[in-house]
Amino acid sequence: MRLEGLERIPSGCAICGIFSRSGKKFDGSGIVKSIAVMHDRSNGLGGGFAGYGIYPEYKDYYALHLFFDDTQAKKNCEDFLGRHFDIAHYSEIPTKRTPGVDKAPLIWRYFAAPHTTKLSASQLDEKEYVVKQVFYINTEIKGCHVVSSGKNMGVFKGVGYPEDIAKFYMLEDYRGYCFTAHGRYPTNTPGWWGGAHPFGLLDYSVVHNGEISSYDANRRSIEMYGYNCALKTDTEVITYIIDYLHRRKGLTLEEISWVVAAPFWQTIEDMPEEDRKIREYLRNAFSDQLITGPFSIIVGFEGGMMALNDRLKLRSMVVGEKGDMVYISSEEAAIRLIEPDLDCIWSPKGGEAVIVTLDNELEGGGN
Amino acid sequence: MAILEIAAGCMHFRELNELIKGTDCDVTLSSCFGQRYIAAGLGAKTITITGTPGNALAAYMDGAHVIVHGNVQDAVGDTMNDGRVIVHGNAGDALGYGMRGGAIYVKGRSGYRTGIHMKEYQEKKPVIIVGEKVGSFLGEYMAGGLVAVLGIGMEGEPPVGRFTGTGMHGGKAFIRSDKELTRLPAQVSVEVASKGDLEEIEPHVDEFAKLFGYDKSALLNKNFFVLKPNAKNPYHTLYTPNPR
Secondary structure: OOOOOOOOOOOOOEEEEEEEOOOOOEEOHHHHHHHHHOHHHOOOOOEEEEEEOOOHHHOOOEEEEEEEOOHHHHHHHHHHHHHHEEEEEEEEOOOOOOOOOOOOOEEEEEEEEEOHHHHHHHOOOHHHHHHHHHHHHHHHOOOEEEEEOOEOEEEEEEOOOHHHHHHHHOHHHOEEOEEEEEEOOOOOOOOOHHHOOOEEEOOEEEEEEEOOOOHHHHHHHHHOOOOOOOOOOHHHHHHHHHHHHHHHOOOOHHHHHHHHOOOOHHHHHOOOHHHHHHHHHHHHHOHHHOOOOOEEEEEEEOOEEEEEEOOOOOOOOEEEEEOOEEEEEOOHHHHHHHOOOOOEEEOOOOOOOEEEEOOOOOHHHOO | OOEEEEEEEOOOHHHHHHHHHOOOOEEEEEEEEOOOOOOOOOOOOEEEEEEEOOOOOOOOOEEEEEEEEOOOOOOOOOOOOEEEEEEOOOOOOOOOOOOOOOEEEEOOOEOOOOOOOOOOEOOEOOEEEEOOOEOOOOOOOOEEEEEEEOOOOOOOOOOOOOOOOOOOOEEEEEEEOOOOOOOOOOOEEEEEOOHHHHHHHHHHHHHHHHHHOOOHHHHHOOOEEEEEEOOOOOHHHOOOOOOO
């Protein structure tokens, strides 16, 4: 068996995202064209997409996307799901045989609402209840992996180049107001189906280019709050940090950017007093959630998308806008291909979050 | 001389670069989308590009002329040895990374780490001129050569980000600005450019003005700061005092 560490591959990775502020739906073909331009940033060991607004007919249910190793794992998981959720609908996620994509697990989705009595007996709020079940499945039920668990969204990922993964899942058949994408070039963990990006928990999804050097410090701290880092990969820990700070601690996304990509003390010193106080407080209160080392990430969430670079800007990222559309990408060419006539294009500074949200809430799940 | 015209589109970079290297003609590339390594290592030849060429444009380039009508991405002119890159737009991060000769002219902005680890040796002296502004870490670990940021349209704020000149130990960085530069590292000295300094950049500003249609005297007729390594405060005590 070939052991990890026998081979050293320099890191690349590509990320991109497309967002419609007006909530106008578009299909998955644009994001595929865009990520495919950056083909050579990845090496065929992981590709994936997150789509938001794609399940309007089940928008009130948690869309659980699951990987199973075999039918026994599936049965065990379904028994568990049946005990903890009301399942409104479930199906195999449609896929088609695609050259370059193999060794796929069984891939199913379940539209689930927490079991009312179980939920009230748990004395947890609904989202925390869902998170608990997700972690249980990932760690306790052999051969099962929850790929995503948010409402009206889903993650489609696997081992292969992103454009092949898109063909495999027929991504062009989905319509949403936001898509993010990732092409992987694994650095510290092997390329496997669960380890591809995006990582998802509830409606949060993260695609990441980089290699964070604070991984173990971040992992140890986030595990204290009940997040089990089962996948040994840095993007997983970023996802949990965002869930912890946003959902559990109630920080705004901008405040989260000041925690995870905190400005240097020297930079903070030069800020006006009001700003300085907030930054100092956040750096001190959440020092274990500071992420160091190179990263550029796109975080998808219900109704929005955030892009963020590490504070030293050791990875590339550009943002383009055209009308109500916002495009974020590792490389400008990937945006130009799908929107040559941009209103503006710029590179955010290191640590400067770019946050876009829907102008209005989607009506009826945005049919 | 005949010109080879190539519609680059989404052609793979290897195929595209083989076409460019396989001809003695000058080359015009249209609708370019992110192909890497264009003009890498290339000698005498002119390549005119519309679109968005990919990373490492003109890396190790050795005498070619590259003209880009559009923006360029990261690491343009990486370790470039000779020739010229002219960008009628903006540049990404690490422009002129480890550059050792030739010249890069960017009409608009450039990103983080512009001129990182540029170097010079005898007659080899690289030059980067950026029209508007640059991101943080301008001239990081710079060991030689000349970089100038002209701050066009940047009235009211210095046209550089933070941590300018960190680790700089050779060469000169010119910054055209009325605003005082703050928070520079102790190992870098900053002065208002002397007549001698200005004479040094005059031909390059002249070239910039001609290329992009500016008035040279208007560009030169403003305050320039010049950053150089500070011989009085060298690096031996940056982290811990070194034994002598």
